[in-house]
């Protein structure tokens with residue numbers, strides 16, 4: 001049986017994704033974003049290495065984050081931590097032709113690879129740049145949705161500022177590998193409400209409003 005279909009059925013059955021996300025996952029296969037012998041493991045529900053000490057997130061976590069964020073057609077989304085580009089491509093499908101995804105990756109080589117993959121599969125509503133995502137991307141703000149795929153000590157202030165009134169952000173917050181996935185909602189008046197969704201484990205968000213870079217020996 002098709003391994004991607006088994007994965008999608010599992011995610012649907014457990015309510016981690018809805019039908020729209022399932023359809024996007026059918027079209028954008030995770031194996032395309034994984035290289036070498038690890039391709040074999042693409043449909044296991046685990047994060048996998050993508051080089052430079054980084055990972056592609058587990059399918060259930062990618063699914064839960066996009067579902068909780070309620071990514072509608074026609075909106076604009078800011079993603080911090082492009083990584084392999086799998087979630088970026090899925091977001092591109094979910095927002096559709098009239099929506100836009102802006103994605104920031106701090107490691108140049110990963111950003112380039114993700115850009116190349118996304119251009120090969122001809123998704124045209126995504127822009128990826130290399131940089132420090134903790135500072136957001138003010139030129140395209142405000143955003144309907146912000147999705148952060150690395151864990152921060154606290155919510156970076158620029159991201160809160162760049163979120164639209166009525167918008168939502170999802171971000172792992174915590175110290176070291178003890179983190180909670182937080183859904184942040186900004187109401188029509190700009191008031192913030194936060195909901196703790198579940199414990200998670202992400203690589204650190206490194207930057208001006210995140211963790212400092214570790215010194216290389």
Ligand code: SAM
Pocket residue numbers: 054055056057062080081082083084085086087088104105106107110131132133134149150202203204205206207210
């Ligand atoms: N969702 C991604 C995927 O599907 O492949 C996985 C993202 S990975 C868990 C987190 C990524 O965040 C890494 O590629 C890391 O380099 C990046 N990152 C960490 N700090 C960052 C920052 N300040 N700005 C942009 N990207 C950052």
